[in-house]
Amino acid sequence: MAAIVVTGDSIDSDREVLLDLKSYLQSHYPTNRGTRNGKRMRSKMRGSRVTGISLSDSTISGSLFKNFSALTQLTYLDLSRNTMEGSIPDDLSRCGNLKHLNLSHNFLDGELNISGLSNLEVLDLSVNRITGDIHSSFPLVCNSLVVANLSTNNFTGRIDDMFNGCRHLKYVDFSSNRFSGNIWADFGSLVQFSVSENNLSASISASMFRKNCTLQVLNFSENHFVGEFPGQVSNCQNLNVLNLWGNNFIGSTSGHGSDSIIFFGICDLLRILRIFNFPICFASEKYGYSNFFKYLRIFTDISYTINLAFLDLSRNDFGGDIQEIFGRFTQVKHLVLHGNYYFGGISSSNILKLPNIFRLDLSYNNFLGPLPPEISQMQSLKFLILLAYNNFNGEIPHEYGNILSLQALDISFNRLNGSIPASFGKLTSLLWLMLANNSLSGEIPRETGSCSSLLWFNVANNQLSGGFYPELAKMGNNPLPTFEENRRNGDPEVAGSGECLEMKRWFPAEFSPFMFLFATFTKQSCRSLWDHVLKGYGFFPVCSTGSTLRALDIPAYLQLSGNKLSGKVPTDISQMKKLSKLHLGFNEFEGKLPPEIAQLPLTFLNFTRNKFSGEIPQEIGNLKCLQDFLCFDCPWRQAWFRLVDAFIASAKSMLS
Incomplete structure (x- = not known):
């Protein structure tokens, strides 16, 4: 779907540019030009001054159009979600009135030079292949910039002085690049600051979390940060996403003292806490499991109305039964504990009674025995990945066919036997059904054909018999x-x-x-x-x-x-x-x-x-x-x- 917003008085030059743009589109679309998913391309002509162009998700390929600067009143340009390639042309930097530029989800490469776009408010270049240092553009484009998303590219260089003078900046996502060096010290003035998957280093100082901290999202994951993470993060009273895993933070029960309480106090406000392989929360053997669960218990005791929605403690070395502490997080929607050494406690921990569970993932553990039928009572469940890559045996409970909201069920790579329940035919929202690498026998139930959403069906390497019945199609x-x-x-x-x-x-x-x-x-x-x-x-x-x-x-x-x-x-x-x-x-x-x-x-x-x-x-x-x-x-x-x-x-x- 394409839209061209046109306002103001008529000038011939805009008309000529639109004709050039039309020719460009005709040469850069597939054979079914002018359509997108069966919808006709549309444009509006109210007057003749072009102020906005949207060609998002329009299957455009090849290089970028090189005459946007001739549209002198252009303030909005969205070319996202296409397959355009090559470098960003210098012509684009001459579009001095642009306020919104979105080139995300393409295959653009080369180095970035948009220094002429001093009026930008929104910049989204995410999911491309752009390389090099960005100092030629930042902070020159910062006068009015509110949103800067350069994530998932190949940018390099330092960012510690990148945003000085960016008075209006609120949302920064530079994740999944190759930035290195220190962090920008004033990130606490933003609403979102995401720099995951880079090569950033040094320590995080307490002074970075001032009393007037406005952060709602902070993501430092997968970098090389060191030292203790400061308890002053509690100054960020609106923080609801904190992701620090995959760094070299250190901590000890004696070293944190009262700051440990302060740190976990802020967790009462969090909706997402990702601490898998995260030493500061004592989630590794080095700091002792007992200490970790001691402080996690402090977390739950702060309030019985905890807003935590996402708890991920995967890929640690937790073992034995699932701790009962997890059954207390009544607001949790996503509980992710895969990649540990648990072998029991699914029922005794009360996690199956959590009323809001949306996604349950206990895969890649060592669970034994039959599958718990109580799972069928979790009517909010959409993604059940609990069972894959474990040692469950016995039959699949037919009650699982009563989880009508289920969109994904993965019980592959276990020791299950018996037949596939015919009750699965009631799961009309099911997109994935993964039963591979078990010892299931009998026929594939004809009722499975009633799974009207089932696009991905995998029953490989079992002992199933019978036929490929017409109903299954x-x-x-x-x-x-x-x-x-x-x-x-x-x-x-x-x-x-x-x-x-x-x-x-x-x-x-x-x-x-x-x-x-x-x-x-x-x-x-x-x-x-x-x-x-x-x-x-x-x-x-x-x-x-x-x-x-x-x-x-x-x-x-x-x-x-x-x-x-x-x-x-x-x-x-x-x-x-x-x-x-x-x-x-x-x-x-x-x-x-x-x-x-x-x-x-x-x-x-x-x-x-x-x-x-x-x-x-x-x-x-x-x-x-x-x-x-x-x-x-x-x-x-x-x-x-x-x-x-x-x-x-x-x-x-x-x-x-």
């Missing part, structure tokens, strides 16, 4: 209500720890749309992508049927490999309109492959080690975006190679 046929619900009521902390653990586990690395993503993941980009996925916004170009044209969409996958499934692949598989990866390998499927499979936007297809017969359907040649085809021991493997050769020859003749 209905799964995931209408995820839109779930996506719309997330757009209306999306929790801003849903991205979780930001370390992309779920994404890397749930989106397979061998799946070509995600190969390049994993190599470049940062916490910032992962959060952004995760938010896109949960809200149903397209994030990867997916092929149209029988065409090489691609549109941004949410690619789905079906992973059934490594079981004992048999029978024919149903013609109804053509109903799975978003399916980009189909993995049927290492089963006992038989008969002819249905030609309807060519109606899917497949990029990955695996039929290895089955009992298929007959000729490969010629329609498979219409899978023009297929990148991986695995079919070892298939009777028509050579026929496939002949088909590929014919397709390549045809493509060459079209290009010659």
